[in-house]
Amino acid sequence: MRRLLVLLAGVLLCSWLVLPASADPPPDTVDELVQRLRTDPVQVGPMMGAGHTAEVDRTLTDLVERAPVPVRVVLDLAPQEVEGLDQPADELLPRLVAALGPGLYVLELGETAESIIGSYAFEAVGVDPGVQSDFYDGARLARDLTEPGYPTEAFSTYLGLVGVVDGAEGLEALDEEALLASGWATGGDLDDTRQAEDERVIWSGVIALGTLAAAAGARLRTNRWRRRLRVRPSAVRRALAVGSALLLALAAGGATWVLTTARIPPAPVPGDQAQAAAADFVSGASVHVAPDLQDWMTPERLARIEAMAAAAQVPTRVAVWYPTQDGDGLEEVAVDTDLPGLWISANPDGVEAFDHRLDGDGYYSGGDVDTEAGSDEITFLVAETIRQSDEDGPRPVVGPPRSDYYGGTWGSTVGVVGVVGVLAVPVGLGLGLLLATPAVRRLRRHTAGWLPPTGPPVRGAAPAAVPAATASRSLEPDRGTPSDREPRSVRERPTPREQPERQRTSEPGPQPGRPAPAVQREPEPAPASEPSVAAPPVIDGLLPREPREPASWDVAGWRRAAEYELANLQRTLRFLTPAAAATPAAAAATRHAEAAETLLGAGGSPADQLGAAVLVRRGADAARAATSLREWAPQPGCFFHPEHPAGTEQRTFAGRTVPCCRACAGHLDADRTPELLDLPGPVHFHESGAEPWASTGFGALEPDLPGRLALG
Structure with missing residues (x-):
């Protein structure tokens, strides 16, 4: 009996050792995460493991063990205790430092299953600050290697730790092709x-x-x-x-x-989670439950899902798992197994489904939930998805799917x-x-x-006589061999272009017994005198330029550009670090964003819409200064057109000194009016009366443009 118990304990221990790193569900509290980090300094969940959780965990653990300083890595869902915060990583970092002591901390937290991009923080606390710089060099190399795409958080963390452990020499010695082919370097599509x-x-x-x-x-x-x-x-x-x-x-x-x-x-290369699901489906299973959700999905509800899948009108397969950072992964499983039918992805945040190799290629959404739901609610959503599919009835199997961008079929x-x-x-x-x-x-x-000339006849000239031999050759091809003909050079033969010239230069003389034909020539008309064009008047020493009506797509583009850049600026301001958000540059960027949003919301004139774009660009420049923690002052633009380069030159125009770009300065130096911005009307902007844009050159003469707008 004792031997049997020892054998059973050994089997359980071996099975626990071979479980992948994703077998543990995400921690619920910060204290639970601290306990896990004391046992294993590398925590990689399935969501942030880029579909290769076990391989990522093993690779990062090897680097952490060789690191010159203590390293703690968390690539997982944020604990529910801090998940609702704006920046859970910033809140979590000091609590981990207080509990675990000094070291290099790398936190990549996914907040929910729908929002893969969560919160990020890394900092070297109580150790050599150069460690943080080495980590940043490796993470920057990850971005360079994956351009024009984006690296996964697991890949950025891996190269960052390589920079910490092996330095610049280790980064240069990496096999870049092998890294990119690993399957977890970048999120594939x-x-x-x-x-x-x-x-x-x-x-x-x-x-x-x-x-x-x-x-x-x-x-x-x-x-x-x-x-x-x-x-x-x-x-x-x-x-x-x-x-x-x-x-x-x-x-x-x-x-x-x-x-x-x-x-x-x-x-995309199927990861360990996708390969495990594919193995279950190929073996005939209709439901696959990931190890980290086996406790969440009760046996009763699992049996109910299996019964619903078996009774569906088309082959149905359900994967109960957390999606990974490179995508849900179920479509890759469907392509890898090439099993036609309805494929359903279920997790505590919602249910989605799609048809694979079925006529119609339908997509179904069982619904999303705001917070993590229990298995009973998700089971109900799976049932609703199968019911929606059954309403379409049985569908015939079709060929492999193509890109939806070009219609989805061959x-x-x-x-x-x-x-x-x-x-x-x-x-x-x-x-x-x-x-x-x-x-x-x-x-x-x-x-x-040997073909007869085809030139046009010449007025007043007699038709040229065609020799009999030539006429006979023109009516009947010569049947002799080339050696029977008289050799002539190519230049002696008149070409069709040369024949009219010969007719013009050689007029036939009078023939015996016949008077010479009279040649009448029409008098050449006298050249008409060109009307004199009066030169335009010169105003203020400059040759004026008439305003031109701007194209409708240009006017519409001003608003579209302002809206697009405003969204980017607002997103940048939301993700500023606390230190950057406290700078005067961040406050200036916020003022410019609010002023631009007010202008766009009012739906004003085209001048207001272009002015909103100018405000957003100044705000973006201030946000960049805030990010790098430096002082910011608005750089004047070109007075003559806000879309010209910066106003690095100073010239006099209309009695005042204005900043302008080099091209406009060259026009003024040559006594020419520069390419002015024209508003609908058409009218030059500085003569339009649209304030404060006309008098300030769209902010070129006004450093505090939001303040000027507030004055009206």
């Missing part, structure tokens, strides 16, 4: 891969059609001159020409295919090839006509030697 694959098909087909059209255009132009030579190619020659054109089109399309293949982003992708190819055919024809020019020149030289 399966639809981006599909879209790039469809674009490869589209561009290859369009280039092939354009090449075929170019070959047809060249053939059409050369055939015209071959007909004049009365040369009819044989059927074999025509077949060779058609075959050559097809081969050329295939070669061009193939080259385009190869070039565009290199630009296709790799498909037929729609081929249709795009046809539509774009219609635009490429005229371009190809024109290019073919142009490329056929050398061949046409050679045919012209052959033609000019």
Whole structure:
């Protein structure tokens, strides 16, 4: 009996050791997180593990063990105790330091399953400050390696710890290609891969059609001159020409295919969580529950979900898990297993579902919840999702899905090839006509030697006599061999362009017994005198410029630019650190953002909308100064147009000194009016009366633009 108990304990211990790092649910309290960090300084949850939780945990643990200072890493959901705060990482960091002591702390907290971007903080406390700088160098390398995409938090943390442990030499020695192929360096998007694959098909087909059209255009132009030579190619020659054109089109399309293949982003690599789910579904299971949610999903409700999936009208598979940072991951599982049916992703924050390889490719939403729900509510949402799918009835199985951007089917992708190819055919024809020019020149030289001249008649001149031998050759081709003909140089043969000149320069003399024809020449008209144009008056020493009506899309673009940049500025202000938010520059940025929001909300004139864009740009400059904890002063813009470069020059205009850009200063130095901003009317902005924009040059002469707006 004792041996049996020892054996059972050994089995349980081994099973606990092989569980992945994601087997523990997220901590509920800060004290629980502290206890976990005392046992294991690296805490990686499935949400922030980029789909490779066990591998990320193992890799970071190895680096932490070799670090020169104590390191604590938390890549997990925020504890519920601090989840509702604006910056839970900033609140959590000092509490962890007080409980665990000095060291390097790296906190990457996901707040909810829908909001992967949570709160971030890292700081070296009580250790060498250079450790923090080394970590930042590695994290910056992660951003550089993954451009134009974004690195996962796990990848940024990994390279940051490499910088701490191995320094700059270790970062330079990394195999960048192997890192990017690991599957957790950057968040992949399966639809981006599909879209790039469809674009490869589209561009290859369009280039092939354009090449075929170019070959047809060249053939059409050369055939015209071959007909004049009365040369009819044989059927074999025509077949060779058609075959050559097809081969050329295939070669061009193939080259385009190869070039565009290199630009296709790799498909997301299924992580450990996705691989475990795929193994369950391939074995015939209809429900997969992640280890960290097995205690949350009760056996009764699990049995109910399995019964509903078995009774559904289409094959149904349900994954109960937390999504990872690189996406939900269920679509990758569906593509990897290639099992058609309804796929449902359920977690404590909501339920979503989609059809895979079913006619219609429907998407279903069982609903989202504001806070983490119990398994009973999620079970109800899963039931509602299956009911919505059953309302569509059984759906036939179709081929692999394509990118939704081009219609989602092969037929729609081929249709795009046809539509774009219609635009490429005229371009190809024109290019073919142009490329056929050398061949046409050679045919012209052959033609000019024996075809009759085709120049236009000359007024008042007798028609040139055509020798009998030439006339007979023009009516009947010479049947002799080239050696029977009298050799003549090419320059001795009149070309069609030279023949009219000879007719003009050599008039036939009078023939015997016939008077010479009288040649009447029309008098050449006297050249009309050009009307004199009065020079425009010069005002203030400058040549004036008439105002021009701005385009409607330019006016509409002022408001769109202001709204877009205002949203970015407000988002930047929300995420300022406490130290940056307390600076005068941050206060100035807030004032500018509020003034711009007031202008846009009032829906004022085009001048107000452009002024809002100027306010937002000044506010963004102040926010950058606040982020770097430096002083800020508004930089004057160009008085003549707020969208010109900064006003680094000073010139006199309309009796006052104004700042302007270098281009406008060059116009003024040359006694020319610069390119002024024109408002609808049209009217020059400084003559429009729109205040405070007209008198200040949209803030070029006013450093406190929000204050000037408040005065009215």
